[in-house]
Each structure stands twice: as C-alpha cells, then as structure tokens.
Amino acid sequence: xxTTGNSGHSGYFEELADRLRxxxxxxxxxxxxxxxxxxxxxxSGTAPAExxxxxxEFAAQLAARGADAAEPHAGAERWVFTSDIYADRDLLARFGxxxxxxxxxxxxxRFVCRRATERPxxxxxxxxxxxxxxxxxxxxxxxxxxxxxxxxxxxxxxxKRPVSVSAGPAAELAETPxxxxxxxxxTSRTHALIAVGVVSWAVLVVVLVTADADTxxxxxxxxxxxxxxxxxxxxxxKDHRKGTTGTVxxxxxxx
Numbered sequence: 001x002x003t004t005g006n007s008g009h010s011g012y013f014e015e016l017a018d019r020l021r022x023x024x025x026x027x028x029x030x031x032x033x034x035x036x037x038x039x040x041x042x043x044s045g046t047a048p049a050e051x052x053x054x055x056x057e058f059a060a061q062l063a064a065r066g067a068d069a070a071e072p073h074a075g076a077e078r079w080v081f082t083s084d085i086y087a088d089r090d091l092l093a094r095f096g097x098x099x100x101x102x103x104x105x106x107x108x109x110r111f112v113c114r115r116a117t118e119r120p121x122x123x124x125x126x127x128x129x130x131x132x133x134x135x136x137x138x139x140x141x142x143x144x145x146x147x148x149x150x151x152x153x154x155x156x157x158x159x160k161r162p163v164s165v166s167a168g169p170a171a172e173l174a175e176t177p178x179x180x181x182x183x184x185x186x187t188s189r190t191h192a193l194i195a196v197g198v199v200s201w202a203v204l205v206v207v208l209v210t211a212d213a214d215t216x217x218x219x220x221x222x223x224x225x226x227x228x229x230x231x232x233x234x235x236x237x238k239d240h241r242k243g244t245t246g247t248v249x250x251x252x253x254x255x
Contacts (some may be wrong), residue, residue, distance in 0.1 A: 012048045012055055013038060019059030033062065039107060046132050053136060076114040079179050083111070085156070086187040089127055092158070096123035098177045102160055105151030112151075120173045122163040125150075130157050 013034050020030045041048050052058040079100065083091050092102070092111070099120035100113040126147065130138050135157055139149050146161040163171035 009041065009048050015055040016048075016059055019056050020063060023059060023063035025063055043107060050133070051135070076116050077179055079113045079115070079183075080106075080110050081113070081180070081183045081185065082109065083185040084187055084189070086189050087185050089125070091185055092125040092127075095180075096125055096160075096163075099123070099173050102150040102158065105153050105158065109153045115176070115179075120176055122167075122171045122173060123160055124163055126159050128157050128159070129155055131155065 016037070017030050017034050020033065021027070025033075037048065037052070041051055049055070081091070081095075088111075095113070099115045099122055101115065101123050102125065103112045103114055106112055126142075128138060132152075132155075135149070135152065138157065139147075139159075142148075142159055146165040147159040148161065149157060150160040151158045
C-alpha cells in the first residue's frame with residue numbers, strides 16, 4: 001500500500017517516537033528523526049510500515065545505531081557530495097578507501113558522509129536497482145554478508161560494509177587523506193543532457209514569444225521538446241538498469 005502523504009500514518013510515527021524515547025533517545029533526536037522519516041515517506045510515497053518494518057523493531061535498530069555511533073563518531077569529520085548515476089559507484093569506491101562512511105542520502109540526493117578522526121576504517125559500497133517494494137527483502141538477502149542499507153534515490157539503493165569484514169585490522173587507514181574540497185561530481189553525459197535541455201527550452205520560449213497566428217509551429221516544437229525529455233528520461237532509466245558509468249574529472253569508469 002502506498003500513499004502520497006503522511007496523514008494516514010500518524011499512528012506509526014507516534015508509536016515509533018514513543019519506542020525511541022523508551023530506548024533512551026533524547027527528545028531533540030527523536031523529533032529530528034521523526035521529521036526526517038516523515039519527509040522520506042512523503043517523498044517516496046511508500047507506507048512507513050512497508051518501508052521500515054514494524055515500529056518496535058525499527059526503533060530498536062535506530063537506537064542501536066545511535067548508541068553505536070554516538071561515542072566513536074562524536075568528533076567525526078562531516079562531508080556531503082553530489083554525483084550523477086554515471087560516476088557514483090566509482091566515487092563511492094574511491095572515497096570509501098579514504099575512510100568515508102555514507103550515513104544516508106538526503107532529500108536532494110546528496111551523499112551525507114562521516115569519517116572517524118581516530119583510527120578511521122575503509123568502507124566498500126554496492127548499488128542495486130530495486131523497486132521500493134523489494135528494498136526490505138533485498139536488505140535481508142545482503143545482510144548475512146555484512147551489507148547494510150545506507151540510502152536510496154528513486155529506484156537505486158545503496159549498501160555499505162566496513163572493509164574489516166574481509167580484511168580485518170588491515171582495513172584501518174595508515175594515513176588519513178584530507179577532506180575533499182569538491183562537492184559536486186557530474187560526468188560529461190549529465191552536462192550534455194543539461195545543455196540540451198537548456199537549449200531546447202530556450203528555443204521553445206523564443207518560438208512562443210515570436211510566433212504569429214500560425215500556432216502549429218510552436219505546438220510542434222513543444223511536442224518535440226516533450227518527446228526529447230521523455231527520450232532522455234528513458235535513456236537515464238536504461239542506464240540505471242545497465243549500471244552504466246561515465247567519466248568525471250579525476251574519476252574514470254567503463255562506458
């Protein structure tokens with residue numbers, strides 16, 4: 001069952017808030033957590049019970065994560081970056097080797113990361129194309145190998161695990177690279193799509209402003225623009241499924 005809002009799910013979030021308080025989470029964190037989760041379900045259109053599971057179990061998971069992260073990461077570095085679908089896996093592999101752990105993906109699709117200031121460990125990531133209804137099932141399938149969800153964006157779900165799962169103590173960084181100054185990573189493919197979109201709409205505006213009584217011209221341009229946008233979206237979805245990668249300055253991958 002899905003919905004476009006949260007009006008029908010107040011009971012779930014109220015129960016979740018009560019469970020979090022019972023686990024000892026302070027009121028400020030409870031409020032922030034519930035607000036973020038409400039926003040996530042409003043955006044995804046998925047019922048919270050379907051997205052997160054039973055409120056009592058989900059509360060226990062959140063409380064455990066919070067307790068586990070509170071002390072080790074109290075002085076952690078924070079960094080947020082944005083990437084398109086053509087470079088995200090290469091970037092995550094690169095930054096994971098630098099000790100960056102993805103906490104979540106925010107509403108704008110940005111990777112919110114942290115890195116321990118003391119004894120940082122390397123991380124590895126995987127990306128899966130999966131329907132929202134199967135996210136929980138996929139997470140359960142990957143859990144025995146140490147993978148845990150760290151965010152999702154449309155039909156893409158991301159998972160992380162510490163390299164220590166396979167490498168043990170060798171996963172610890174001998175030297176910590178400095179925090180990247182750059183925060184946005186788009187490939188030439190995305191730049192081309194943006195350029196085409198800007199030019200197409202600019203032409204459309206000019207035609208609409210200067211067209212005479214013969215409206216067939218601008219109607220055909222409008223239809224062409226919509227067809228072009230649909231083709232671009234279809235191409236992006238195809239790339240999602242194929243796992244296509246591209247090139248961004250400083251990062252390369254197979255095309």
